[in-house]
Amino acid sequence: MDRDAAAKRITELTEILNEHNYNYYVLDNPRITDAEYDGLMQELIRLEEAYPDLAQPDSPARRVGGAPAEGFETVTHLAPMLSLSNAFNDQDLRDFDRRVRSGLGSHPVEYVVELKIDGLAVSLLYENGLFIRGATRGDGETGEDITQNLKTINSIPLRLRRSLPLLEVRGEAYMPKKEFARINREREEAGLPTFANPRNAAAGSLRQLDPRVTASRALDAFLYGIGQVSGMTVTGHREGLQALQELGFKINPNVRSFNDIEQVIDYCREWAEKRHDLPYEIDGMVVKVNDLALQAELGATSKSPRWAIAFKFPAEEAETVVRNIYVRVGRTGVLTPTASLEPVRVAGSTVSSATLHNIDIIREKDIRIGDHVVIHKAGDVIPEVVRVVKEKRTGSETEFHMPGECPICRTGVRRVEGEVAVRCPNEICPGREREALIHFVSRDAMDIEGLGPAVIDQLLGAGLIRDAADLYYLKAEDLLGLERMGKKSVDNLLNAIEKSKHKDLAQLIFALGIRHVGARTGKILADHFGTMARLQAAGVEELTAVPEVGPKMAESIVAYFRDPVNLKLLDRLEAAGVNLTQEARQAGERPFDGKTFVLTGTLEKYTRKEAQDIIENLGGKVSSSVSKKTDYVLAGREAGSKLDKAMALGVTVISEDEFEGMVS
Numbered sequence: 001m002d003r004d005a006a007a008k009r010i011t012e013l014t015e016i017l018n019e020h021n022y023n024y025y026v027l028d029n030p031r032i033t034d035a036e037y038d039g040l041m042q043e044l045i046r047l048e049e050a051y052p053d054l055a056q057p058d059s060p061a062r063r064v065g066g067a068p069a070e071g072f073e074t075v076t077h078l079a080p081m082l083s084l085s086n087a088f089n090d091q092d093l094r095d096f097d098r099r100v101r102s103g104l105g106s107h108p109v110e111y112v113v114e115l116k117i118d119g120l121a122v123s124l125l126y127e128n129g130l131f132i133r134g135a136t137r138g139d140g141e142t143g144e145d146i147t148q149n150l151k152t153i154n155s156i157p158l159r160l161r162r163s164l165p166l167l168e169v170r171g172e173a174y175m176p177k178k179e180f181a182r183i184n185r186e187r188e189e190a191g192l193p194t195f196a197n198p199r200n201a202a203a204g205s206l207r208q209l210d211p212r213v214t215a216s217r218a219l220d221a222f223l224y225g226i227g228q229v230s231g232m233t234v235t236g237h238r239e240g241l242q243a244l245q246e247l248g249f250k251i252n253p254n255v256r257s258f259n260d261i262e263q264v265i266d267y268c269r270e271w272a273e274k275r276h277d278l279p280y281e282i283d284g285m286v287v288k289v290n291d292l293a294l295q296a297e298l299g300a301t302s303k304s305p306r307w308a309i310a311f312k313f314p315a316e317e318a319e320t321v322v323r324n325i326y327v328r329v330g331r332t333g334v335l336t337p338t339a340s341l342e343p344v345r346v347a348g349s350t351v352s353s354a355t356l357h358n359i360d361i362i363r364e365k366d367i368r369i370g371d372h373v374v375i376h377k378a379g380d381v382i383p384e385v386v387r388v389v390k391e392k393r394t395g396s397e398t399e400f401h402m403p404g405e406c407p408i409c410r411t412g413v414r415r416v417e418g419e420v421a422v423r424c425p426n427e428i429c430p431g432r433e434r435e436a437l438i439h440f441v442s443r444d445a446m447d448i449e450g451l452g453p454a455v456i457d458q459l460l461g462a463g464l465i466r467d468a469a470d471l472y473y474l475k476a477e478d479l480l481g482l483e484r485m486g487k488k489s490v491d492n493l494l495n496a497i498e499k500s501k502h503k504d505l506a507q508l509i510f511a512l513g514i515r516h517v518g519a520r521t522g523k524i525l526a527d528h529f530g531t532m533a534r535l536q537a538a539g540v541e542e543l544t545a546v547p548e549v550g551p552k553m554a555e556s557i558v559a560y561f562r563d564p565v566n567l568k569l570l571d572r573l574e575a576a577g578v579n580l581t582q583e584a585r586q587a588g589e590r591p592f593d594g595k596t597f598v599l600t601g602t603l604e605k606y607t608r609k610e611a612q613d614i615i616e617n618l619g620g621k622v623s624s625s626v627s628k629k630t631d632y633v634l635a636g637r638e639a640g641s642k643l644d645k646a647m648a649l650g651v652t653v654i655s656e657d658e659f660e661g662m663v664s
Contacts, residue, residue: 006051010059013044017060018159026155026250027629031594033619038527057130058158062151072144072207077123078168079227081137082300084286084310090265093287096309097261100289103298103306109289112237113267114255116284116310117222119174120203122150124223129163131156136206140303149206152215157248168227169244175202176280179218182518184382189332189515193420194357196384198281216548218520220280223249236290253627257290268311274641275313279624284312317386318346322371325356325400329408329431331439331513333423337362337400339373339385346377354383358420359402366390370397406431427565433467434460436513440468443609444519445511446500450493458482468511469569471497472576504617505532505582508573514560516553524548525557532570532580536561591662592620595631598646601639605656614663626651634659 001009017040023031041061048055055062087093100109121137134150135143150156153173160167175183180198187194195201205217226240234240238257245251254271258264268285275282289295289307298306321342328336337356344351354375356362365388367373372389405412406424408431415422424432437456441448448471459465464478474497479490509532510522517525528546529535535557543554560566574580597615599608599622606614611634612622626633626645633646633653646653654662 001047003051003054006047007054010044010047010051010054011056013040013047014056014059017041017044018058018157021060021154022157022161022248026157026248033593060158072146072209074138074142075133075135075145076142077135077140077227078125081121081123081140081143081170081227082305083137083140083303084308085304087287087309087311088314093265093268093309093311094261096287097264100298100307104294107294108259109294110291111258111261111264112241112255112288112290113258113264114224114286114288115252115271115278115282116286116312117172117174117252118197118199118281118283119172119221120199120206122146122171122173122206122221123227124150124156124169124171126160126164126167126169128165129160131158144207146206148211149208149214150221152211153219153221155220155250159248161246161248164229164231164247166228166230167232167247168229169223169249170225170227171221171223171249173202173206173219173221174198174280175205175217175219178279179520181382182520183217186516186518188336188357188421189330189334190419190421193360199283212550216550221250222252224252224286235292237288237292237295238290240292253625272313277624282313284310286310316346317374317376318344318351319372319374319389320344320351322367322369322373322385325362325367325369327403327407329406329424329429329435331432331435332515333425333429333432334421335402335406335413335424337402339367341373341375344375346375346383351375351377351383354385356385359422360420362400368397368399370394408432430460437465437468437471439513440511441471441500442511445507446503447507447609448500449496449607450489451496455493458485467569469572469576472501472573472578501576501578503579504613505530505580508532508578508580509535512560512566512569515556517557521548521553526582530582532574536570592618595620596629597622598624598626598630598633598642599636600633600642600646601636603634603636603656605660611659618663 017037020032020037020040044059045061048059048061087096097109123135123137123143124131125133125135131151132147133145134147134156135145137143150173151158175198177198180195180201183201184194195204201217202219205214205219208214223244224241225237226234226244232243234243238255241251241255256267258267264287271282271285287309289298295305295307300306322339323342324340325337326340328338330336337359339354339356341352341354356367365385367385367388372392374386374389375383376386377383402422403413406426406429409424409426409429411424411426411429413422414425426432434453434456437460438453440446441451441456446468451471456465459474459482462482464474465471474494476487476490476494479485479493480487504526506519506523506526508522509517509525510519524546525535529538538557540551540554540558543549543557544551549557570580592615597620599611603611615622623630626642626649628649628651630646630649630651633642633651634656635643635646635653636656643653645651
């Protein structure tokens, strides 16, 4: 291809891929398959490598970022990023309303109420439609330039859908709960300090000097306001949100307008109850006067606008007592201290244990057996000990010391220099083998229903299994003699094991428990290599060429496939008939391509995971919330607010029988 043809094709591919990014990451409505997208992206990468000077400034191939920076420069915001004053109860909101109405006289007031995303506030600057700079809030006047890191967030457009001479827009970058859990699992297994919460994880990710690290974490962003703009006029905050959405930004859909403060209070209470259903964390609500002219009339103090307030949800904390501290041995040998607690109700569930992560955290917080402690739990996030109530100490509390040997196999433990983790180095430690099996059968791995920790303990205790491959050689006569194992239970278990043989290669890669390889990476590796044999043969250089695979992960993968024990495991899995190949489907074989589903209620014919797997394998996508972009809502028994919203929006609602018909 000559230079002129390359220039034309690079421009064309850039526009096509950016449009598909907008459909996928902003509208939650993909229009092509992942394989088709990857093909277009690889073509663009090859052309840009051949003609680097022809690459467009909004090239999607440049999102991953370049070499690590030496530090962050300080930049000045065009308009100050003021912090909001806080309301902690209903009366605080009523007082805010009284101050607003007093300041505006008899003028009618409309409030816009939004979710307060628990992330990192950022400012994005666009000139002539192009994203040229992104920064943290900093002190409100100046922030740190994190442009390259923000470019790795796919929902942030590199070029606006309509060019404006100037636009400064504000938003919140955040880490979804699922990604937070994945990263903390990997960090804990790697012996690294874990993040305290998704907000800290998002902030830490965006302040990485190496943007490739940021790119490896699935961050997202909601935009919620305009700092400065030219070439566009808006008169209200709600109108501004609509304009931002039309320009290509991702806007949180849970925005409502009210004329009465009591309605505002009711909406805040509603989300205080519903917040755990969201796939991301929120720590409150934001209430703003809608009319921009009235905002200007109300003005601001030196720190906060008078026309907005943040309603903070009560901290989900409770006080309890540390009964004991025991040590759990993970599948990579990491010894994790865990607090056994007096059961206490918090965040909608009863908590009786909390991870303490490592000995350094225990020492830093000075946690002792017998202490009264305050624990924090938010939704699905693992409970953590926030602080010790030292004024309640009686002197009978005892300090905890990490054992010098593994509590399971009695092998001497080791602490690698530079790591916080203490490890059992014994590769055949029964504790490690047990955790590896629990991981192998877990939902995101081989998803073998009915094979929980209690059954695995029975199988291990009876000497029927030692590793994952042994599961596929179990026979009915092996199981019938076990406690609570009747014929029906045995048949169900063996059927579930047989069914797992046909799981995707991505799930098997994750199930193997390769250090640093999570569920997301398993899918990336499966899509890239296609077979276990190709992945097994890959070297470090070939692996690091795969998106989101760094040198440390690549070395871990290579080391795994060099181990004769692991190779024997794979041979036995293959001999048992376990799938080692990623099925490649063409676009015509994927009837749900570009379709977005929402699942609600109790499904009787499928588990949620099974339904989601079917949808994704047929090209569709499962979302957690209903919007106008939702194609189908699969409704089971006792479907609630999601069904109501689907009916209100006119979204197609289907039963399980109708879903089966679509699948077949």
